[in-house]
Amino acid sequence: MQRRQLLISSVCAGLAACTRTPSAADGMVMTVRGPVAPETLGLVLAHEHLFSNFGGEPAEPAEYDEAALLRAVTPYLQKVKSLGGGCIVDATAAWFGRRPDLLRRLSQSTEIHVLTNTGYYGAANDRYVPSAAHSEDADAISARWLREFEDGIGETGIRPGFLKIGVDEGALSEIDRKLIVAAARTHRATGLTIAVHTGGNPDAAAQQLEILASEGVAASAWIWVHANSALEIGDLERAAERGAWISLDGLDVGSIGRHLAILNRLRAGGFLSQVLLSHDGNSFRATGRAPRAYDALFTHFLPKLRQESFTEAEIAQLTRGNPQRAYTIGKRLQR
Ligand SMILES: [Zn+2]
Numbered sequence: 001m002q003r004r005q006l007l008i009s010s011v012c013a014g015l016a017a018c019t020r021t022p023s024a025a026d027g028m029v030m031t032v033r034g035p036v037a038p039e040t041l042g043l044v045l046a047h048e049h050l051f052s053n054f055g056g057e058p059a060e061p062a063e064y065d066e067a068a069l070l071r072a073v074t075p076y077l078q079k080v081k082s083l084g085g086g087c088i089v090d091a092t093a094a095w096f097g098r099r100p101d102l103l104r105r106l107s108q109s110t111e112i113h114v115l116t117n118t119g120y121y122g123a124a125n126d127r128y129v130p131s132a133a134h135s136e137d138a139d140a141i142s143a144r145w146l147r148e149f150e151d152g153i154g155e156t157g158i159r160p161g162f163l164k165i166g167v168d169e170g171a172l173s174e175i176d177r178k179l180i181v182a183a184a185r186t187h188r189a190t191g192l193t194i195a196v197h198t199g200g201n202p203d204a205a206a207q208q209l210e211i212l213a214s215e216g217v218a219a220s221a222w223i224w225v226h227a228n229s230a231l232e233i234g235d236l237e238r239a240a241e242r243g244a245w246i247s248l249d250g251l252d253v254g255s256i257g258r259h260l261a262i263l264n265r266l267r268a269g270g271f272l273s274q275v276l277l278s279h280d281g282n283s284f285r286a287t288g289r290a291p292r293a294y295d296a297l298f299t300h301f302l303p304k305l306r307q308e309s310f311t312e313a314e315i316a317q318l319t320r321g322n323p324q325r326a327y328t329i330g331k332r333l334q335r
Helices: 002-006 065-084 100-110 140-151 174-190 204-215 234-244 252-270 296-307 312-326
Strands: 030-032 035-037 045-046 085-090 114-115 163-168 194-197 222-225 247-248 273-276
Touching: 035 100, 045 247, 045 273, 065 085, 065 100, 065 296, 100 114, 140 174, 163 174, 174 194, 174 204, 204 222, 204 234, 234 247, 234 252, 247 252, 252 273, 252 296, 273 312, 296 312
Parallel strands: 045 085, 085 114, 163 194, 194 222, 222 247, 247 273
Antiparallel strands: 030 035
């Protein structure tokens, strides 16, 4: 109860109401083991999935063969740790596999920091959006997410470290629009960063930034997730110019050249301080699909950057400073 009193107790009724109480988590990163100072995270993988049941039936909370899951995921985390990783941002959302309690167990046993999320994933043709969200308004949806931030997810007491949203291909649908409005309002109440699965959809990216602006939220509160799928690097530059985070998160051994080409352009444009790197890996997929590793950053991409004359300061910025800042809780409002 004491914790609750420190936090904001109700969703914003209007823009004016939202700028009041600073959250007790302000300036911190919320991990599954509680708030920590950003710089204690070390090297951060900014978008991975320790596990999911993506492709399977929607369920919240997800059910897993827990022993098999822990057996599969633990070695991946140990490897990341041995390579110098300190934190993984887990992007598995509600309804397709989120289990904060399992994330916490893994975080405790491997001593890697892990972030989980609140929000709804409106990609995959809205398969993982709960039916209630179609009839509720944006404030009612936001109120659910805000409750998770204040009270923890389910009975776990574990609080989300960011908002994870998804939108479908093409122009934003009605539900996708509503999710972005709800995310903007939740940001205004909590300071949680808004990571949106947007992929190679620059029109949807621009539309989202318009919605955020109309809700008074700055682009610097928003992460273009899967930006590496964009066909035109110019679209990424335009979003970065507005202040957005650009998440190049599909790293694998085969993608190094493409990632490097995008990164070089963003570097030339002066946007290196807004880039996030990750693999969108997945170390346990309940649907039986093959896991996707998340170590190519260490084994291939960083060595390549060094060859390409990226300085150690730039590498530290990309892998530590940027993600630490991106996921620090704090309201980023448009004046
Ligand atoms: Zn993902």
